Amino acid sequence: GENVEQHPSTLSVQEGDSAVIKCTYSDSASNYFPWYKQELGKRPQLIIDIRSNVGEKKDQRIAVTLNKTAKHFSLHITETQPEDSAVYFCAASIRGGLTGGGNKLTFGTGTQLKVEL
Amino acid sequence: GAVVSQHPSWVICKSGTSVKIECRSLDFQATTMFWYRQFPKQSLMLMATSNEGSKATYEQGVEKDKFLINHASLTLSTLTVTSAHPEDSSFYICSAWGTGLAGGLTRNEQFFGPGTRLTVL
Numbered sequence: 001g002e003n004v005e006q007h008p009s010t011l012s013v014q015e016g017d018s019a020v021i022k023c024t025y026s027d028s029a030s031n032y033f034p035w036y037k038q039e040l041g042k043r044p045q046l047i048i049d050i051r052s053n054v055g056e057k058k059d060q061r062i063a064v065t066l067n068k069t070a071k072h073f074s075l076h077i078t079e080t081q082p083e084d085s086a087v088y089f090c091a092a093s094i095r096g097g098l099t100g101g102g103n104k105l106t107f108g109t110g111t112q113l114k115v116e117l
Numbered sequence: 118g119a120v121v122s123q124h125p126s127w128v129i130c131k132s133g134t135s136v137k138i139e140c141r142s143l144d145f146q147a148t149t150m151f152w153y154r155q156f157p158k159q160s161l162m163l164m165a166t167s168n169e170g171s172k173a174t175y176e177q178g179v180e181k182d183k184f185l186i187n188h189a190s191l192t193l194s195t196l197t198v199t200s201a202h203p204e205d206s207s208f209y210i211c212s213a214w215g216t217g218l219a220g221g222l223t224r225n226e227q228f229f230g231p232g233t234r235l236t237v238l
Contacts, residue, residue: 034226043210043229044161089160104151105212105227107160 002027004092006108013080014116021111023090024072030092033073034105035064038087047088048075080115087112120144121213123230130201131238138196138233140211146191147213151227152184155208167194191215201237209233 003026013019025033031052036044050057050064050073057064061080066073077084090108120143130136140150149168153161165181167173167188175181185197194213198205212227 041208041232041234043231045229046226049226104163104166106163109160110158 002030002092002094002106004090004106004108006090006111008111009109010112010114012114012116015080015082017080019075019077019080019084019113019115021075021088021090021113022072023074023092023108024070025092025106026071027092027094028068028071029094032093032103033064033066034091034093035062035075036089036091036107038089038110040087044089077113080113082115082117085113085115119226119228121147121211121228121230123209123211123233125233126231127234127236129236129238132202133200135197135199136201136235138198138209138211138235140194140196140213140230142192142213142215142228145213146215147194148191148215149213150188150194151212151214152186152194152196153210153212155210155232157208161210164196198235201235203237206235206237209235 006023034049035047037047038044048059048062048064050066061078063076088111091105093105094103122141124139128136151166152164154164155161163176164179165173165175165186167186169188169191173186183199188194210232211230214227
């Protein structure tokens with residue numbers, strides 16, 4: 001089955017700096033890579049996702065890059081703010097046709113991001 | 118649109134009792150629901166996948182007789198933890214995917230419930 005590794009496990013940055021979180025996956029059939037932000041005791045929230053036919057996607061301060069050949073993808077957060085502090089999870093899945101969303105997600109181990117003032 | 122609810126949000130029970138957790142899609146039809154378990158400071162681990170009207174598919178290492186899943190309708194799935202023990206204490210989260218009646222659901226995103234904190238004494 002799919003195995004997703006995530007690094008680093010913890011990341012501290014100064015407010016305004018950039019943060020980068022990296023993930024690798026094992027199953028070359030995976031073609032959908034979402035990133036989630038989870039605050040303590042709350043549900044994961046999708047912040048950005050990318051499909052395998054795209055190399056990069058950006059949404060304001062958040063961007064994700066994907067290298068299919070190397071089987072890794074990264075989350076980039078620029079101009080970090082204290083409210084970005086949370087645990088971030090990457091995930092991988094195989095999507096296909098109309099049932100694409102019904103395929104299971106394999107999560108990375110998580111990164112605790114702390115943005116310091 | 119695309120709201121998923123869970124009930125209860127937290128529950129405390131005695132060892133040996135059974136606990137039922139409900140997961141509902143409020144404004145869309147959930148063809149598939151997933152159940153995850155998350156221990157403190159750990160990742161979400163998929164327990165099982167359930168499709169409406171079918172038996173759930175359990176991940177390796179998850180006891181299907183202990184974690185009973187029912188997905189009898191397109192808007193409701195239940196997880197019953199039978200004969201719960203302290204090691205079952207965890208955060209249980211469901212997610213749902215399906216075709217949308219509102220909000221223009223894409224085919225990609227799963228929508229997560231708020232989670233249920235189970236504490237077994």
